[in-house]
Amino acid sequence: MTDHTPTTAEQDLAFMRSLVDQGARARLSGASLFVLGGVLYGVQCLYHWGQLHGVSLPEPWNLIFVAGITVVFLIGLSVISWRDRNRPSGGVVGRALAGIFAGAGLANLAMVFVFALNAAREHSAFVWMLYPPVIFALQGACWIAVWQVQKRGWHALVGFGWLLTAAAMGWFVRNTEAYVLIAAAALFVLMALPGWVLMRQARTEA
Numbered sequence: 001m002t003d004h005t006p007t008t009a010e011q012d013l014a015f016m017r018s019l020v021d022q023g024a025r026a027r028l029s030g031a032s033l034f035v036l037g038g039v040l041y042g043v044q045c046l047y048h049w050g051q052l053h054g055v056s057l058p059e060p061w062n063l064i065f066v067a068g069i070t071v072v073f074l075i076g077l078s079v080i081s082w083r084d085r086n087r088p089s090g091g092v093v094g095r096a097l098a099g100i101f102a103g104a105g106l107a108n109l110a111m112v113f114v115f116a117l118n119a120a121r122e123h124s125a126f127v128w129m130l131y132p133p134v135i136f137a138l139q140g141a142c143w144i145a146v147w148q149v150q151k152r153g154w155h156a157l158v159g160f161g162w163l164l165t166a167a168a169m170g171w172f173v174r175n176t177e178a179y180v181l182i183a184a185a186a187l188f189v190l191m192a193l194p195g196w197v198l199m200r201q202a203r204t205e206a
Helices: 008-052 061-083 091-122 125-129 131-150 153-171 176-205
Strands: none
Touching: 008 061, 008 176, 091 125, 091 131, 125 131, 131 153, 131 176, 153 176
C-alpha cells in the first residue's frame, strides 16, 4: 500500500503557507481602510483648499458634504469589518501590527476630545489646527514600528514621511492654504498609495 501521509517537511511548508495566506487576508482589510480614508479625507482637504479660493457649495450642502466624508468612511469601516469578521488575524505578527494601529486609533479618539474641548473653550480654530499634525505624527510612529518588525525599507519612508508632514503642518499652521495642501498630499501619498500597495501585495500572496 502506498503511504500518502505528508512528510514533516511537507507539513511544515503547508503550515507556513497557511500563515502567509492568513496574514495576506488580514492585511487586505487594513489596506482597504487606508485607501478609503486617504482618498476621502484627501478630497476633503482639497475641497477646503477650494473654499479658500471661492469654490464652495452653498449651505446646507457644504455641511452635508463635509460631514458626509466621515459618514461614508464609517460606513466603509463597518462594511469592511463585517466582511472580514471571521478572517484570521495573521498570527502573532499580524496581531501585533494590528494592535499598533488600533492603539493609535484610540489615541486619535482621545486627542479629538482634548483638542476639540480646548478649541471650544478658547474659541480658537488655531487650537483645533494643531490636532491633525499630532495624528499624522502618530501615524508616522506606527509605520516606523511596522518597519522595525518587517524590515521593509518603504515602510520607513512612509513613517518618516508622516513625521515630516506633521512638522511641516506645524510650521505652516497659520498659512491655511499651504496647511491643507500638505495634508491632502500626505493623505494621498502616505495613506492611500501605501494602502493600494499593500492591497496588491496581499492579493498576490493570498
